[in-house]
Structures are given as structure tokens and as C-alpha cells.
Amino acid sequence: MREQAAQAENLIVGAGTSLAEWQTSLALSRVPIIAHHQLVPMGRRLVVVAPHPDDEVLGCAGILSGMKGREADVLMIAVTDGEGSHPESLEWTPSRLCQQRPLESLHALDRLGLDTRVLNWRRLRLPDSRVAEHEDQLVDTLMDIIRPGDRVISTWRRDGHCDHESTGRATAYVTTQQDACLIEVPIWAWHWAGPEDPRIPWARAHKLMLDARVLASKRLAIRAHCSQVSPDGDTPAVLESETLERLLQPFEMVFL
Numbered sequence: 001m002r003e004q005a006a007q008a009e010n011l012i013v014g015a016g017t018s019l020a021e022w023q024t025s026l027a028l029s030r031v032p033i034i035a036h037h038q039l040v041p042m043g044r045r046l047v048v049v050a051p052h053p054d055d056e057v058l059g060c061a062g063i064l065s066g067m068k069g070r071e072a073d074v075l076m077i078a079v080t081d082g083e084g085s086h087p088e089s090l091e092w093t094p095s096r097l098c099q100q101r102p103l104e105s106l107h108a109l110d111r112l113g114l115d116t117r118v119l120n121w122r123r124l125r126l127p128d129s130r131v132a133e134h135e136d137q138l139v140d141t142l143m144d145i146i147r148p149g150d151r152v153i154s155t156w157r158r159d160g161h162c163d164h165e166s167t168g169r170a171t172a173y174v175t176t177q178q179d180a181c182l183i184e185v186p187i188w189a190w191h192w193a194g195p196e197d198p199r200i201p202w203a204r205a206h207k208l209m210l211d212a213r214v215l216a217s218k219r220l221a222i223r224a225h226c227s228q229v230s231p232d233g234d235t236p237a238v239l240e241s242e243t244l245e246r247l248l249q250p251f252e253m254v255f256l
């Protein structure tokens with residue numbers, strides 16, 4: 001049985017939980033550490049299912065940078081081209097974003113030190129903000145792509161953004177069917193959850209620690225997403241500095 005979409009409630013409002021508040025979290029401090037080779041053992045393929053171009057670096061730049069030298073074992077799946085990020089903008093039209101954002105993804109992975117000529121990419125071109133309407137199609141496509149034993153990263157099923165949740169649900173279902181290993185990453189949960197929030201599946205949480213070099217390259221990689229980190233006239237950037245600071249902690253949290 002596939003999970004159904006929960007009642008839509010917009011959790012991504014206001015400034016969200018600050019980095020300083022997260023730094024006081026006892027629950028977070030108790031999350032056990034996991035090593036990269038435990039997440040993606042040698043010989044295993046890593047499949048990253050990203051709802052929007054940027055989710056891969058926001059959620060798992062550290063895991064990706066650990067694939068340096070193993071790029072042929074990486075498959076990046078862009079579910080949408082992220083054309084819905086600037087609905088009111090005259091500057092960033094949907095057609096321009098469709099061109100720009102996949103290039104930003106490529107540039108970002110280059111900044112992580114990965115050989116992007118060797119990486120495998122699939123663009124599914126589902127409509128941004130409406131992945132849920134195409135979830136069956138996403139399941140069918142992923143069933144053809146995901147193989148037994150794959151390590152598959154997607155956004156967490158309860159992340160609080162409709163596309164992140166839909167992508168997470170579809171990926172979770174397919175990994176179970178195909179006997180692959182699911183790795184869920186929270187992205188917007190860092191915004192809406194509280195430091196000891198019982199809605200976070202702490203028992204499934206693990207932390208991959210990022211050293212200073214990897215963290216610096218993650219920061220650079222995020223900056224490659226110019227359309228998302230730059231203000232658009234008087235409109236603040238889609239990814240504001242508070243959001244980025246929460247996602248640039250010296251670890252990446254995953255749910256296994």
C-alpha cells in the first residue's frame with residue numbers, strides 16, 4: 001500500500017526555527033553518527049531523487065562529495081526543473097528557470113569536486129509544485145530506474161513541502177518494492193520543526209559529519225544556485241540567509 005498525501009497545511013511560514021535554537025537541541029545532540037561508507041558502501045549505486053534543482057546540494061552535498069572518484073556510480077534524478085520558484089517575477093520566467101536551474105545543479109556539483117561528465121542524469125520534467133498530481137507516473141518511472149541494492153536519497157516524506165513529500169512518498173514506495181535502501185533527508189523540516197519536535201523521526205535519524213573542507217565546498221555549491229540565493233528586485237531570495245545557515249550545519253541528518 002502506498003502512503004496517501006496528508007492534509008495540506010503550509011508549514012513553511014515566517015522565519016522558522018533559528019540555527020541558534022537548533023544548536024540547543026538535545027534530541028539533535030543525541031543523534032548517532034554514521035560514516036559515508038555505511039551510507040553508500042563501495043560497489044553500490046547512489047540514486048538521488050531531487051524534487052527541485054538545488055535539493056540535492058541543500059540536503060546531501062556532503063554525501064555527494066563523498067562520491068568523488070565514484071561518479072559513475074551516481075545517478076541524479078531531477079523530478080522537476082524548478083520552474084515555479086518565482087511565480088510573480090518578470091525577470092525569472094518559468095521558461096528561463098527551466099533552462100537555468102538544471103545548469104545551476106551541474107555547476108554546483110562541479111563545485112563539490114565531482115566529475116560531472118561521468119555523473120548520470122535524468123530529467124523527468126514533471127511540473128513544479130504539482131508533483132503530487134503525477135505521483136503514479138513518478139512511481140512508474142522510478143520502478144524502471146531503481147534496482148535492488150541501490151542507495152536512494154530523496155526528500156523526507158513529511159518535509160512540509162508538497163513536492164518534497166510527494167517525491168519522498170513515491171521513492172519510499174519504490175525502494176520497498178525494489179529491495180533498495182531508502183535514505184530520506186529533511187530540508188524544510190529545519191524551518192518548521194522545533195529543536196525537540198516529536199514529529200521528527202529521531203529514532204531513524206543519523207548524522208554524517210562534514211569536515212571544514214566539505215562544508216566550504218557545500219557553501220560554494222549552494223551559491224551556484226544563483227536564481228535561488230539572489231534577491232529578485234525588491235523580492236528577497238527564495239533561499240534566505242537564515243534558511244541557508246540551518247542547512248550549513250557541520251553535518252547532514254538522514255532518516256534510515
Ligand SMILES: [Zn+2]
Pocket residue numbers: 051052055164
Ligand atoms: Zn525543493
